[in-house]
Amino acid sequence: MAGSTLGNLFRISTWGESHGAALGVVIDGCPSGLLLCEQDIQDYLDRRKPGKTKIATPRKEDDTVEILSGVFEGRTTGTPISLLVRNQTQRSKDYSNIADSYRPGHADYTFDAKYGFRDYRGGGRSSGRETIGRVAAGAVALKLLHSLGIQITAYTKSIGPVEIDPDRFNPDLIKATPTCMPDAVASKKAENYLEECMKQYDSCGGVIECVITDLPAGLGEPVFDKLDANLSKAVLSIGGVKAFEIGDGFKASLLKGSENNDSFYYRDNRVAKSTNHAGGTLGGISDGDHVIFRAHFKPTPSIFQAQNTVDKNGNEIEIKIEGRHDPIIVPRAVVVVEAMAALAITDLLLMNMSAKMDSVTNFYHSKS
Numbered sequence: 001m002a003g004s005t006l007g008n009l010f011r012i013s014t015w016g017e018s019h020g021a022a023l024g025v026v027i028d029g030c031p032s033g034l035l036l037c038e039q040d041i042q043d044y045l046d047r048r049k050p051g052k053t054k055i056a057t058p059r060k061e062d063d064t065v066e067i068l069s070g071v072f073e074g075r076t077t078g079t080p081i082s083l084l085v086r087n088q089t090q091r092s093k094d095y096s097n098i099a100d101s102y103r104p105g106h107a108d109y110t111f112d113a114k115y116g117f118r119d120y121r122g123g124g125r126s127s128g129r130e131t132i133g134r135v136a137a138g139a140v141a142l143k144l145l146h147s148l149g150i151q152i153t154a155y156t157k158s159i160g161p162v163e164i165d166p167d168r169f170n171p172d173l174i175k176a177t178p179t180c181m182p183d184a185v186a187s188k189k190a191e192n193y194l195e196e197c198m199k200q201y202d203s204c205g206g207v208i209e210c211v212i213t214d215l216p217a218g219l220g221e222p223v224f225d226k227l228d229a230n231l232s233k234a235v236l237s238i239g240g241v242k243a244f245e246i247g248d249g250f251k252a253s254l255l256k257g258s259e260n261n262d263s264f265y266y267r268d269n270r271v272a273k274s275t276n277h278a279g280g281t282l283g284g285i286s287d288g289d290h291v292i293f294r295a296h297f298k299p300t301p302s303i304f305q306a307q308n309t310v311d312k313n314g315n316e317i318e319i320k321i322e323g324r325h326d327p328i329i330v331p332r333a334v335v336v337v338e339a340m341a342a343l344a345i346t347d348l349l350l351m352n353m354s355a356k357m358d359s360v361t362n363f364y365h366s367k368s
């Protein structure tokens with residue numbers, strides 16, 4: 001299977017299936033000398049874990065990370081960092097009824113069409129568990145970014161029809177509410193909405209917003225590795241993401257130039273913008289403002305209602321999905337979005353180091 005690798009200089013390859021022995025990631029290109037221990041990674045994996053609230057799958061997954069290589073005496077060595085999480089609570093029998101049939105909305109049919117053979121237990125590579133490798137690698141990237149003062153914060157903006165109120169925005173609530181909404185009132189409403197969905201054996205979708213602060217101007221390459229292009233590829237590669245917006249996003253197409261342009265001015269002798277419709281990127285390059293983007297998630301495909309589908313033997317059948325599924329993907333994916341943003345940004349940050357002859361000269365002269 002090709003396409004399990006992302007990044008140019010900070011390069012990750014995720015591996016493993018949801019019901020195999022383990023899942024993990026290899027990170028190649030992380031600079032040496034970064035302080036790193038298992039707990040740095042575990043803190044992020046714990047945010048991804050299910051089984052914590054009634055609006056997530058009741059599967060209990062410990063998801064304990066092991067660092068296999070690339071770290072010595074608490075620091076990265078510059079060699080490939082291999083991270084592993086062993087699978088523990090697989091219940092493969094839950095999936096036996098989909099071995100020969102295709103769940104609507106999931107990747108079963110397309111996997112068979114492509115490979116002619118698939119690990120049907122839990123969705124294999126297209127399972128939400130594949131994101132363990134992304135989150136583990138993202139934790140390393142975030143450690144690197146934090147050492148430079150760059151922060152990445154994602155949160156749930158909406159669940160079904162329930163949206164947060166910016167006037168009630170409280171960042172402390174992101175990790176405290178079961179929905180990851182930074183607004184207690186909206187979070188309660190969203191929980192009620194989700195409970196109604198669950199009573200009807202249904203699922204729902206939502207939107208995650210992500211803000212990147214203190215990113216210097218100059219990150220992103222002008223053509224194929226644009227900041228917005230690389231962020232969108234990283235985020236759209238998460239299962240269930242159907243749309244990506246940066247800055248005003250879809251609304252920009254409704255604005256006039258005079259409304260959409262962000263005027264420049266000088267603040268403390270530095271170029272600043274009076275508004276941020278652009279979302280912190282111009283020409284694919286960061287402009288020094290906050291980068292702000294949104295990921296739109298579809299409803300979880302595995303629902304417990306009877307649905308029409310087909311089997312491999314040419315029959316039209318009715319399917320009732322079993323197993324333990326998230327009634328909504330969004331709260332569990334907040335940390336995945338943060339991780340994917342961190343990976344895209346770290347890669348561009350390292351690539352940007354060779355953009356100017358001055359940087360190259362300074363680096364080699366300071367070595368001699």
Ligand SMILES: Cc1cc2nc3c(=O)[nH]c(=O)nc-3n(C[C@H](O)[C@H](O)[C@H](O)COP(=O)(O)O)c2cc1C
Nearest residue numbers: 106107126127128239240241301302325326329332
């Ligand atoms: C964190 C996370 C958890 C997920 N949990 C489930 C789940 O419990 N059940 C399910 O059917 N899909 C789940 N998904 C979504 C599927 O992985 C995804 O819809 C599927 O691979 C099809 O891909 P597509 O929706 O991008 O077309 C989850 C996705 C993520 C990112």
